[in-house]
Amino acid sequence: MTDRLTIATWNINSVRLRLPIVEKFILEQAPDVLCLQETKCPDANFPEAAFRKLGYPHIAINGQKGYHGVATISRRPLANIEKRGFCDKGDARHIAVDVAFSDSPLRVHNFYVPAGGDEPDAAINPKFGHKLDFMAEMKAWLNGAETERPAVLVGDLNVAPYEHDVWSHKALLKIVSHTPVETELLEAIRSHGGWIDAMRRFVPMEEKLYTWWSYRARDWAAADKGRRLDHVWVSPPLADRLKAMRVLRAARGWDKPSDHAPVIAVFEE
Template sequence: MPFKIATWNINSVRLRLGLVQRFLEEHQPDVLCLQETKCPDDRFPLAALRKLGYRHIEIHGQKGYHGVATISRLPMRLVEKRGFCGMGDSRHVSTLVEAGGRRLLLHNFYVPAGGDEPDPEVNPKFRHKLDFLQEMHAVRPQEDADTATLLVGDLNIAPLETDVWSHRQLLNVVSHTPVETEGLDRLRDEGGWVDLVRRHIPPQEKLFSWWSYRAKDWSFSDRGRRLDHIWSSPGLVPALRRVEVLREARGWERPSDHVPVIAEFG
């Protein structure tokens, strides 16, 4: 089952359409899942992406905020655009992709960032994030002889000590607090998901997919976090061939603060 999937928080698909086109042309994933598209459905750049061969596109967008999109050059159909926490935010789309004679149920997520204060009693954005994680427990991997499941996206949590530039200094910073990391661990383990990135790249190795715009020299300071994830049902693990975090994309012109994460199966 040769298949390549990528996930990328693009931080405005219209502003960075050229970067999306460059990535598709250079890396040619079968499916690309975008988050933070910041684009209503009727303004999404469908024609430009279809011109590159990505004719199957499902979007769940809203003006100026949030938004997810799954684009594919393989046959794909919409399964669901799930709402969370009664907020009306566009943060999820699930699709069914046909790949190598197998069906892949694909969940594309953009988890709330959570604001700056890691206290749900005083910060409603953090409360929203924790509630969102809890509701995600309803999304379970489906797997049988013909179907496997992938969950990808910007989950806005760096779970391991090696997923942040400094575990000690970020313990009280949103995205790496114990309540978040433990919550993400429960979501993964109780759901039966497998973290494919860390299955392929040893947990002892530092690994980041996001670097703040605030850094004058993001590469030199290298104060990153691994916020972007690719999970699967257990049956896909033996087919995993390669994982890549495309660090170089953070240095492209007018980049997103996130970079693509890619998984290849065969």
């Protein structure tokens, strides 16, 4: 019997503020697992009851007041929950869980990488230095045993790595999220661990692919000055089970939206 698993990732930019559109997304798309970033909510205040009511009783949270925060909610049981710290900051930026899939557990990493501030120079912008240090720790960890098993890495990685992951490669080369030092480091994390870019498996490199559109644009859809900041990576043992991917662009236009759109990946065994 075929097992089909859908995993969605979405930077929600405050889970309590945007709970109505999260509920709308769940009712329309019904992913098996939903990974949220930038929940901006301490664990005690996370709206667990709302998710349980929607049929998602399994919830793993790593939150903090007002900033950052990640949460993985699921219709399937979650096991081996891990909250990894980075750069000795105490920030809530990662949570990993095992989800039952076919005959083996599937490791799901949920990340929210630091944005890095506005100036792409670590010497004068500590936020950018923090981002690079955070990514260096990711590179040192996310290989070997982490990629020798079925695993998915999702989240807002805050880097648009390829030329057509941004609306203008030339205009954004000196803009944080698309500078060469960031794009090369993200690619090093991915390639060092053997991770496969699930989104680009379905969208050719020469085609534009975005998941984020700034709030600053008067008409975000017409301007379409997007970036692909949200990602889905799969480990080599899972590659053949990856069957589909899509960005739900329409969600960027919902009432009181996040500036990110959800990404949905489908796996079958």
